[in-house]
Amino acid sequence: MDHRLLGRSGLSVSAIGLGCMGMSEFYGPSDDAQSLATLAAALDLGVNFLDTADMYGVGHNERLLGRFLAGRRDEVVLATKFGNVRGPNGERLGVSGTPDYVRKACDASLARLGIDTIDLYYQHRVDPATPIEETVGAMKGLVEAGKVRFLGLSECSVATLRRAHAVHPITAVQIEYSLWSREPEAGMLDACRELGVAFVAYSPLGRSFLTGTVTSPDSLAADDFRRANPRFSGAALQQNLQLTQQLAALAATKGATSAQLALAWLLNKQDHVVPIPGTRRIKYLQENVAATAIRLTGAEIAALDALFAPEKVAGTRYPEAGMAMVGL
Known part of the structure; x- marks a missing residue:
């Protein structure tokens, strides 16, 4: 397994990480035993x-990770996030970055995970009502208390990143980035490189769309988040399917799957990007890890850039309410 450094932290992580969200919510039913087996397989394959x-799952995902980490904590670089507030029944209660909430959320996460220190602690969404300096100031306090090692931001703007970084070094920024979500190329990737910040790409397979396995909303579970995602329905879906068909054809020329080519594009294009594809199945985990061995030429990267030029992708990546909370 190739490794990459997380910014200037000194943390060495596998070139591909594992997003655990789907093990608890958003993509239909999950099974804890299957998820735990996949987590074990990830470490065996070198994914740390x-x-x-x-x-995620209103705490379920952290509790699941806590079960897994018992006895294997030293093998893992663990990232978790706070800021999206939910009630006990899963109701959405908004976003909070107040100092008091930051401290309480961290203590709750540590308890669910069953650990003493979080390696990388992200603000999940920027709180528009709380200055980022106050939020990061409280996060800095967690570092000083030994509860957190390094800090991150998720779905922030370049301006917010710079303000946060002035309060305390930011180790990583996590934003959706894939062939069909190219927004970070408009300044954020360059800013991260300038500041020595790692860029963590979530949903690098377009929430499975780039794998070619999702061709209709009818193939998704009734409670699957993607049913409400504009890119997965109507005319937008049909336009986007034309892109994945061409992606599959290009992948075949490399002896790879569509998923592997999409991940290889990220890995070959930017050396400070760490994709974290999510899966709860070992076979997909193995497929994703194999993408680290694929080498692309400049011409191949350019061809994929052109195929998935932003104007060719139809639909936003979140419904309207979700889009209002990114890039703040």
Whole structure:
């Protein structure tokens, strides 16, 4: 397994990490035994970078990771997040970055995970009502208290990153980035490189769309988040399917799957990007890890850039309410 450094932290992580969200929520039913087996397989394959958040499954995902980490804590670089507030029944209660909430959320995450220190602690969404300096100031306090090692931001703007970094070094920024979500190329990737910040790409397979396995909303579970995602329905879906068909054809020329080519594009294009594809199945985990061995030429990268030029992708990556909370 190739490794990459997380910014200037000195943390060495596998070139591909594992997003754990789907093991608890958003993509239909899950099975804890299957998820735990996949987590074990990940470490056996050299994947040491695990990503969770307190809101995934309303705490279930962190508790699941806590079960897994018992006895294997030293093998894992663990990232979790706070900021998306949910009630006990899963109701959405908004976003909070107040200092008091930051401290309480961290203590709750540590308890669910059953650990003493979080390796990388992200603000999941920027709180528009709380200055980022106050939020990061409280996060800095967690570092000083030994509860957190390094800090991150998720779905922030370049301006917010710079303000946060002035309060305390930011180790990583996590934003959706894939062939069909190219927004980070408009300044964020360059800013991260300038500041020595790692860029963690979530949903690098377009929430499975780039794998070619999702061709209709009818193939998704009734409670699957993607049913409400504009890119997965109507005319937008049909336009986007034309892109994945061409991606599959290009992948075949490399003896790879569509998923592997999509991940290889990220890995070959930017050396400070760490994709964290999510899966709860060992076979997909193995497929994703194999992408680290694929080498692309400049011409191949350019061809994929052109195929998935932003104007060719139809639909936003979140419904309207979700889009209002990114890039703040």
